[in-house]
Amino acid sequence: MKKLLSLRNIIVSLAIIILIWQLLFTFSSYSSALFPSPKMALDAGIEMIKDGTLIENIKTSMYRFLTGYLTSVITAVILGLILGRLPKVFQYINPAVQLLRPISPTAWMPFIVLLFGIGDVPAIVIIFIAAFFPVLLSTVSAVGGIDPIYLKVSKNFGIKQPSLTWKVIFPAAFPQIANGIHLALGTAWIFLVAGEMVGAQSGLGYQIIDARNNIRADILLATILIIGIIGIILDGIIKLIEKQILKSWGGAQ
Amino acid sequence: MYIEVKDACKNFVQDGKEFTALDHVSLEIEKGEFICLLGPSGCGKSTLLNALAGFEKVNSGSIKIDGNEVKEPSINNITIFQNYGLLPWRNVQKNVELGLESKGIPKEKRGEIASKYIELVGLKGFEKRHPRQLSGGQQQRVAIARGLAVDPDIIFMDEPFGALDAITRMKLQEDILSISRKEKKTIIFVTHDIEEAVFLADRIVVMMADPGRIKSIVTVPLQAHRDRTSKDFLYVRDKVFELFNMKADAYIEYYI
Numbered sequence: 001m002k003k004l005l006s007l008r009n010i011i012v013s014l015a016i017i018i019l020i021w022q023l024l025f026t027f028s029s030y031s032s033a034l035f036p037s038p039k040m041a042l043d044a045g046i047e048m049i050k051d052g053t054l055i056e057n058i059k060t061s062m063y064r065f066l067t068g069y070l071t072s073v074i075t076a077v078i079l080g081l082i083l084g085r086l087p088k089v090f091q092y093i094n095p096a097v098q099l100l101r102p103i104s105p106t107a108w109m110p111f112i113v114l115l116f117g118i119g120d121v122p123a124i125v126i127i128f129i130a131a132f133f134p135v136l137l138s139t140v141s142a143v144g145g146i147d148p149i150y151l152k153v154s155k156n157f158g159i160k161q162p163s164l165t166w167k168v169i170f171p172a173a174f175p176q177i178a179n180g181i182h183l184a185l186g187t188a189w190i191f192l193v194a195g196e197m198v199g200a201q202s203g204l205g206y207q208i209i210d211a212r213n214n215i216r217a218d219i220l221l222a223t224i225l226i227i228g229i230i231g232i233i234l235d236g237i238i239k240l241i242e243k244q245i246l247k248s249w250g251g252a253q
Numbered sequence: 254m255y256i257e258v259k260d261a262c263k264n265f266v267q268d269g270k271e272f273t274a275l276d277h278v279s280l281e282i283e284k285g286e287f288i289c290l291l292g293p294s295g296c297g298k299s300t301l302l303n304a305l306a307g308f309e310k311v312n313s314g315s316i317k318i319d320g321n322e323v324k325e326p327s328i329n330n331i332t333i334f335q336n337y338g339l340l341p342w343r344n345v346q347k348n349v350e351l352g353l354e355s356k357g358i359p360k361e362k363r364g365e366i367a368s369k370y371i372e373l374v375g376l377k378g379f380e381k382r383h384p385r386q387l388s389g390g391q392q393q394r395v396a397i398a399r400g401l402a403v404d405p406d407i408i409f410m411d412e413p414f415g416a417l418d419a420i421t422r423m424k425l426q427e428d429i430l431s432i433s434r435k436e437k438k439t440i441i442f443v444t445h446d447i448e449e450a451v452f453l454a455d456r457i458v459v460m461m462a463d464p465g466r467i468k469s470i471v472t473v474p475l476q477a478h479r480d481r482t483s484k485d486f487l488y489v490r491d492k493v494f495e496l497f498n499m500k501a502d503a504y505i506e507y508y509i
């Protein structure tokens with residue numbers, strides 16, 4: 001019942017967007033080449049599916065996204081587990097992290113393109129940067145905040161490193177780390193498009209630039225929608241994984 | 254002597270004020286004894302237990318177990334905490350196996366030992382449950398099974414039943430008493446509940462606060478099987494109440 005209800009919510013919500021879009025299209029004086037209708041965007045989407053460009057670009061983008069995101073998450077979690085146990089060291093690293101964190105990953109773009117050239121690498125690096133800080137910081141704070149009784153019990157039962165980290169510290173911190181990993185997914189997906197708009201000749205971000213260059217606003221809007229839909233799907237997948245893993249923690253936190 | 258505390262002192266600075274948790278405390282405990290450290294909060298009973306268990310160091314004096322200075326926690330002396338300290342991501346079976354893993358016991362043997370102690374604490378059939386799915390009393394039983402599983406010499410218990418309701422607490426007191434007879438462990442048990450101390454202990458170490466010190470040591474002259482409502486029990490309880498000056502000066506006679 002709850003699922004059915006949320007499905008109805010989704011349908012109504014989407015219908016409202018499409019309705020407003022259609023109304024804007026009908027009553028605005030822009031040429032349809034610059035501001036296409038929902039139907040035109042849908043047709044453009046179908047056209048792209050048929051000629052295979054869409055699938056090709058999604059594949060390219062997903063490869064970059066997964067590579068950047070997963071390496072970032074793994075690196076950040078490992079570093080976070082180490083730094084979380086060394087608060088004195090982290091005090092010296094934290095200011096640098098705080099300095100780098102608010103810089104939009106796209107600001108690094110020209111530099112990255114100069115160093116690595118156009119292709120897969122710039123987008124991967126951007127995604128890596130985008131996901132890195134939220135995961136690192138949530139891991140460090142999760143490790144610093146675990147209940148001291150777990151450490152006391154570990155000491156009592158003679159659990160030493162590296163067992164201590166993977167048997168006690170990581171699982172104890174995991175719910176909060178998962179939160180950071182989940183947040184970073186959204187951020188990383190946002191920056192994938194930015195990365196591909198500047199540093200690549202393929203992928204969904206490039207498809208947007210390409211549509212602009214060919215003045216194909218219908219393709220542009222279709223691509224934007226697809227980016228949104230994939231974002232929702234990725235979020236749903238990670239939510240599912242998160243739920244499955246937290247289940248083995250014996251239910252809700 | 255098995256456990257020997259000599260002239261132990263421990264100071265804390267709390268909110269800029271120095272605070273003496275242990276003031277020249279000396280105590281000797283024999284192997285197999287059930288000792289209760291009894292006193293109001295701030296009397297240093299938990300500090301003394303933590304020092305014995307190796308979680309804290311005393312500022313001066315010495316603490317020896319079996320002739321060796323206590324420097325750090327050891328798997329031979331297990332502490333049971335008030336808030337259980339179970340790992341919520343492990344089920345009951347895996348929680349009980351925790352200490353066995355670091356002892357390097359093979360998987361099959363671990364399962365066997367864990368099952369034995371899960372049964373001993375009365376949780377057979379709960380092996381696959383997670384701590385969150387258990388009541389407070391059951392969680393503490395898991396913690397006790399986990400402690401017993403590594404076959405320690407001493408079990409330290411830091412107000413282990415403090416978070417439980419009265420009925421559950423009494424049931425667990427009875428169980429820990431029978432377990433201590435069966436397993437022949439030395440148990441040092443911190444409590445602020447006089448009746449609990451009289452029910453459990455061979456000797457009660459009565460402590461006072463400000464500064465934390467031992468006021469007296471009461472040997473409980475009761476049988477292994479204790480009845481909370483018996484005359485003898487009430488008499489001993491009365492004696493301990495007197496030590497805390499908690500008896501009315503004038504003796505009031507009344508009839509029911």
